[in-house]
Amino acid sequence: xxxxxxxxxxxxxxxxxxxxxxxxxxxxxxxxxxxxxxxxxxxxxxxxxxxxxxxxxxxxxxxxxxxxxxxxxxxxxxxxxxxxxxxxxxxxxxxxxxxxxxxxxxxxxxxxxxxxxxxxxxxxxxxxxxxxxxxxxxxxxxxxxxxxxxxxxxxxxxxxxxxxxxxxxxxxxxxxxxxxxxxxxxxxxxxxxxxxxx
Numbered sequence: 699x700x701x702x703x704x705x706x707x708x709x710x711x712x713x714x715x716x717x718x719x720x721x722x723x724x725x726x727x728x729x730x731x732x733x734x735x736x737x738x739x740x741x742x743x744x745x746x747x748x749x750x751x752x753x754x755x756x757x758x759x760x761x762x763x764x765x766x767x768x769x770x771x772x773x774x775x776x777x778x779x780x781x782x783x784x785x786x787x788x789x790x791x792x793x794x795x796x797x798x799x800x801x802x803x804x805x806x807x808x809x810x811x812x813x814x815x816x817x818x819x820x821x822x823x824x825x826x827x828x829x830x831x832x833x834x835x836x837x838x839x840x841x842x843x844x845x846x847x848x849x850x851x852x853x854x855x856x857x858x859x860x861x862x863x864x865x866x867x868x869x870x871x872x873x874x875x876x877x878x879x880x881x882x883x884x885x886x887x888x889x890x891x892x893x894x895x896x
Contacts, residue, residue: 700845700859702861703826704862705798706862707798707865712796713791713794713796714791715788716866716867718784718867719768720768721791723768725772725773726792729772730790730792733748739820739842741790742790742820742827743840746827746840747840749782749785749789749829750831753777753785755776756881756882757778764778766781766867766872766875768785768787771785778814778881779814779815779828779830782814782831783799783816787799787816790818795818795819796818797817798864798865799816799863799864801815801871802851803858803860803893805857810893812868812871812890812891812893813830815829815847816829817863820842824863825846827847828846828847836848873891874889874890874891877889
């Protein structure tokens with residue numbers, strides 16, 4: 699069992715909007731209203747499955763477009779892990795469920811990169827969920843009671859499972875997404891942040 703998650707912001711900020719998590723955009727509001735047919739758990743599950751299954755992970759799809767704003771991710775139906783987490787958090791907040799962003803520092807064997815996922819407050823406790831999308835070797839299902847992650851951090855390799863929930867994207871992530879216009883090149887040429895600081 700993991701240690702408790704810590705919050706980087708005040709509780710109300712996990713319902714707020716910013717440039718990347720544009721909660722009040724008409725596309726986000728409309729999608730959240732359509733998904734909001736039951737209680738918080740049912741809503742969080744429906745939103746998770748939409749982001750996981752109906753928004754392609756850019757690398758999996760070979761899509762060069764770079765998206766980072768939640769409404770653009772929903773419109774274009776593509777994005778990296780960070781962008782998909784932005785969309786999931788925006789949908790949840792638009793439906794009245796507190797949510798935030800989490801990160802892992804992982805390695806592909808030659809370099810480190812930051813992986814983005816989400817955290818949701820359900821039934822009075824935070825769970826981390828990873829809507830990056832399934833593929834061979836990755837099969838992540840929704841859970842309201844325990845973390846469901848695509849990757850398990852391996853400390854012996856220098857990987858880190860950051861246990862902080864952020865209300866807004868860390869600057870290193872937004873900087874990377876905003877300064878590249880070719881998603882595949884960004885990933886292949888070391889453009890992803892290697893840590894929370896860049």
